[in-house]
Amino acid sequence: MESKENFGNLEERITKLENLLAQKSGNGDVLEQIKKDKGITNEDKRIKHREKILSELKDNQGVKFYSCIENKSVSAYSILSYDEQELLNVDSFSAEKLFTAFASSERVEILKLLMKKTCTGAEIMQECGFKTTRKLYYHLNFLLNIGIIGNDDGVYHLVAKMCSVVQAMFMAAVDLDNAFKKYEK
Secondary structure, eight states: OHHHHHHHHHHHHHHHHHHHHHHHHTOHHHHHHHHHHHTOOHHHHHHHHHHHHHHHHHHOOSEEEEEEEESSSOEEEEEEEEOHHHHHTOOHHHHHHHHHHTSOHHHHHHHHHHHHOOEEHHHHHHHHTOSOHHHHHHHHHHHHHHTSEEEETTEEEEOGGGHHHHHHHHHHHHHHHHHHHHHHO
8 A cells, every 4th residue: 555655656756847847948848748758638638628527517407608718828628507596696796897897898809819818918918909008907907806817927818717707708799799680680
């Protein structure tokens, strides 16, 4: 029994050393190559994660929403699953904060960009066409304070658990837009 515990600890230490090697080399490709050598691929992780999510979706009752964002710099999976009564009892102030995040075209543009990739403030400013840093950071701070986006060392990203929420809001906007187009005809 003792040898298994030591072996598990050894695997953990090797993984930490591999991560440290990749960080020190400044080359993320080193870690990816190590994982490939071990036979671990991103596809393996995705399949395992999807299986876990499917089992969770089967087990839960009520309203369910699963979302996945994957591209070169953003990879996030999340599930929203609530009892219908929970949805009806949502705190109005919390709902207002979320809806306010999407009540600004500037914040919507930031969220659309961050769904595609992680970005620095300068990149967001350029790609979203902000004229002043004051206006940019006003909107970034709003999104940071309500927890939709995060900032790691000056790089902004969607918070993984909020990806479902952001996608649901954009899907609702598309549905609403399509309904208006049908109504106008």
